[in-house]
Amino acid sequence: MVEDYVFALIVVVLLINTALSIYGIVRRRSLVKKLISLTILSDTVFVSIILVGFIFKYPAVPPVYSTGSPEEAAFLSQHAVDPLPQALVLTGIVIGFAVNALIAFAIIQLYRLVGTTDARKAVKVLAEEVAE
Amino acid sequence: MIVTLLLLAVAALLSLVFVYLAVFERDLMKAIVFSAGQSICYSIMLHAMAAPDITMTYVAVSVGLYSALLVFVVSKTERYEEV
């Protein structure tokens, strides 16, 4: 009963976080604020993937052997969490950091060329340059 | 079991507060601090969900590298965002 309530609470909170970060990407004017909201969005997706692999039993242990005996294999098959979502998220975190670092480099270079990090003003300045 | 559930529930609600503050804050340095706070709440949730690999990677990347990278970017560009 309590486990169901906490599971539902985490699902609802992650959905609200996704909605807030998408609002931050779309409606905030600064490019750096858009980057911060993008990192929050990707982190929320990673946590929701790990939540899919979690089991609400006591005790829930990570899927690591210490002795390798058959009794331990039987214990882990009942009480270990799923290892596959964790492997996918490990890959995703590092790729996400590399791409966000590339976006940060692009923001700095844009500021040097245009003089502002406001999205609407930058579009105006670039449109004038193209018109010339 | 009750400790795990309590950790999960409290960390989830606290992360909601930090995400709201990070998105709606005009001073970008404060927004970076709130984003780091949200990452700490998520890493508490990941530890309670028995994922030690992910916790280690997430703390190093999100609390350490993202905050440093964003502070570099904000110090080279503007600090305040206009509404």
Added chain:
Amino acid sequence: MRTSLVVLLALLGAALAASGALVALGLKAPLALRELGLYYVLNTIRDCASPEAVAAIVWDYRGLDTIYETAVLYFALVGGLAIFRAAKAQGFKKPVGLTELSKTSTRLISLLIAAVSVCIALHGHLTPGGGFPGGSALAVVAMLAVPIYSVNSMLERGITSTKLIAVRGAALTALGLVALLPVIRGLEIVTNQRFYPGAVLGFTISGSISMYNFFEFMAVASGFAALALYLSIPEEAFREVVERG
């Protein structure tokens, strides 16, 4: 300030109420592993000689995905350096680091972080960890050292971004070699147990998993350190290039 507090409390209340409504509608928490997860947990020692299921999935069962992800990391770094291509790495005219207190405490902390990161990376086939957490932890040291000691002191000691990119290239070449070596015997690439030994002299090395962890650790650490050095080139160096172009 008043409106944001009200909105925040309303969001919290809505979250608590919505989860109650979901439970009343019949949402159930998961209580058992899926079939695929159960197969990985039961067969990891037999197939990959590694008691750590996550490392076995990342480097053996799904090793090709990780090789491609390393390639994506490499190309993102190359793209970032191409954006900053016009200026050479240089320091400030009057270098000044932070105070003596920061420098001493950074020295102590960097030593501890370096030891812990090497331990995480090299032991990644037996305990949770691996190449990615170890490399990221060492990159935090690089990101700390650049503002505290000032870029000039790092460039004077010979730690330039070109050398770090060369280290990264060497580590990636070694990673590619470990993946391609089984082709000599006619097996597929990224083969683990049919080509590499599972234990050497009584120590469990899990075939290619520990080698992958070490090379990935070197590649990730040097790549992110080169990123930190490129980010701290002073703005005057770029101003002339932008004015000219």
